[in-house]
Each structure stands twice: as structure tokens, then as C-alpha cells.
Amino acid sequence: MKTFVKHIKNNHGLTLIELLATIVVMTIVMGVMYNVLANGISVSKKIGTEEMLRDEADYVVTMMMNELNSKGFDLVKDCSEETTPHTCVELVDSKGASYKKYESESESSSDVFYDVESEEKPESEQESIKLQIKETKVSHQHFFINDQSIVSEGNYKSSTIKLSCNSSDTTTKTCSNGILELNLHISDPSLSKPLQLESIFGF
Numbered sequence: 001m002k003t004f005v006k007h008i009k010n011n012h013g014l015t016l017i018e019l020l021a022t023i024v025v026m027t028i029v030m031g032v033m034y035n036v037l038a039n040g041i042s043v044s045k046k047i048g049t050e051e052m053l054r055d056e057a058d059y060v061v062t063m064m065m066n067e068l069n070s071k072g073f074d075l076v077k078d079c080s081e082e083t084t085p086h087t088c089v090e091l092v093d094s095k096g097a098s099y100k101k102y103e104s105e106s107e108s109s110s111d112v113f114y115d116v117e118s119e120e121k122p123e124s125e126q127e128s129i130k131l132q133i134k135e136t137k138v139s140h141q142h143f144f145i146n147d148q149s150i151v152s153e154g155n156y157k158s159s160t161i162k163l164s165c166n167s168s169d170t171t172t173k174t175c176s177n178g179i180l181e182l183n184l185h186i187s188d189p190s191l192s193k194p195l196q197l198e199s200i201f202g203f
Contacts, residue, residue, distance in 0.1 A: 045190055046190060046191065049188050049190045049191060050191070050195060052153065053153075053154045053186045053188060053191075053195050054195070054197070056152040056153065056154055056186070057154075057184050057186060057195075057197050059150070059152075060143050060150055060152070060184070061182065061199050063143075063145060063150055064131060064145075064182070064201070065201070067091070067129050067131070067145060068091070068201060068203065072093055073091040073092055073093050073094075073128075073129070073203075074092060074093060074094045074095045074176065075091075075092040075094050075174050075175065075176055076089055076090070076091055076092070076163060076174070076175045076176075076178065076180070076203060077089065077090040077092060077173060077174050077175075078163045078173035078174075079130060079132075084134075085160075086160035086161055086162045086163075087132060087133040087134065087160065087161065088130065088131070088132040088133070088134075088161065089130075089131050089132075089161050089163055089180065090128050090129070090130045090131075091128060091129040091130075091131070092126060092127075092128045093121075093126060093127040093128065094120060094121055094126050095119065095120055095121060129145065129146060130144075130145070130146055130147070131143070131144075131145060131161060132144045132145075132147075132161075133156055133159050133160070133161065136149065139155075139157060140155050140157065141155060141156045141157045141159065142156055143156060143159075153188070154186035154187065154188055154195075155186065155187045155188070156184065156185065156186060157185065157187065158185040158194070159182075159183060159184050159185045159186070160181075160182075160183045161180060161181070161182055162180070162181040162182075162183070163175060163178060163179075163180060163181075164178050164179045164180075164181065165177070165178035166178050166179075175203075177203060178202075178203065179200055179201065179202055179203075180200070180201040180202075180203065181198070181199075181200050182198065182199040182200070182201070183196070183197075183198050184196065184197040184198070184199075
């Protein structure tokens with residue numbers, strides 16, 4: 001009992017070795033906790049950035065689909081420059097309807113008939129929509145519809161719009177029917193590699 005009371009009354013505190021050991025253990029624990037927290041924040045930020053870029057890509061594709069579906073067009077042209085292939089296509093409404101009126105020659109009938117035919121419009125009356133990937137600043141590219149930028153945070157450098165024709169005039173790169181292949185490469189400083197998405201449109 002006297003020994004127990006003696007230990008209770010011992011108030012000399014921690015030795016230097018015990019204090020150093022405590023500091024070392026706390027440092028190791030704090031380092032591990034910091035790494036876990038930092039990695040969690042980094043992964044969360046990466047996932048958030050990928051979701052944002054996917055939403056932007058969906059918006060770009062939706063805008064293109066709206067243009068394809070809302071406007072009538074007869075031809076698709078590859079308007080890319082030689083230095084930047086597969087970066088521009090133009091949807092052209094080149095034909096219009098003409099009507100020929102026919103009247104019945106019978107005296108007992110006054111029926112009127114119309115024959116509808118498709119004919120080439122004068123070039124000045126043709127309408128077109130241009131879909132293009134072009135540089136907005138050094139090493140940074142965006143999508144444009146008729147020279148109007150589609151607002152986005154991602155960099156679309158190395159993205160392509162490839163035109164594949166079922167039947168075409170290879171000298172003018174013009175198609176009346178075929179496939180548009182949209183390959184999106186979207187980069188962001190917080191991502192280690194670009195996000196890659198692909199869409200295909202038939203016409």
C-alpha cells in the first residue's frame with residue numbers, strides 16, 4: 001500500500017525520451033492523416049472536373065444535334081484547312097422546291113394539279129451552317145457554330161470532326177449522304193490525361 005501511495009505522489013512528469021517518442025508518434029500519425037485527406041480532396045476534385053467536362057461535351061453534342069435536326073440541308077462539305085484537317089464541316093441547304101401547275105383539259109372538270117420538283121438554288125440564296133473547332137488562344141481550342149463560340153471550360157485541342165461519305169466528289173470534299181464522326185479530346189490542368197469521347201451522326 002505504501003508503494004502505491006508513493007507512485008501516486010510521484011509528480012516528476014515525463015522524461016525527455018518519453019516526450020521525444022510522443023512527438024515522433026504524433027508526427028507520423030499527422031503525416032498519414034494529411035496524406036489521406038490530401039488524396040481524398042484531389043480525387044474529389046478530379047471526379048468533379050470529369051463530370052463538368054462530360055456535361056460540357058453533352059452540351060456540345062446536343063447543340064450540334066439541334067443544328068442537324070432543326071435545319072434542312074442537302075450537302076455536307078469539309079471546310080477544313082490543309083494545316084488543320086478534320087476541324088470544320090459545313091451543312092449546306094442548296095436545293096429548293098419548284099412547283100409546276102397543271103389544269104385539267106376537260107371542259108367538265110376544273111381540277112388543278114401541282115408537280116413539285118427539287119432544283120438547285122442560286123448560290124446567293126443557299127444557306128449554310130458551319131461547325132468548327134478553332135483556336136481561341138495559344139494551345140487552346142473551342143467549338144464554334146457559325147463563328148459563335150460554345151462556352152466551355154475545357155480545352156478541345158486535338159478534337160476532330162471527320163466527314164466520311166457514302167458517295168462524294170473527292171475533289172471538293174462534298175457529301176450528300178454519309179457519316180460525321182465527332183472525336184472529343186477535352187483537357188484540363190487538373191487532369192493527368194484528356195477525357196476522350198466519341199459520337200457518330202448519320203445523314
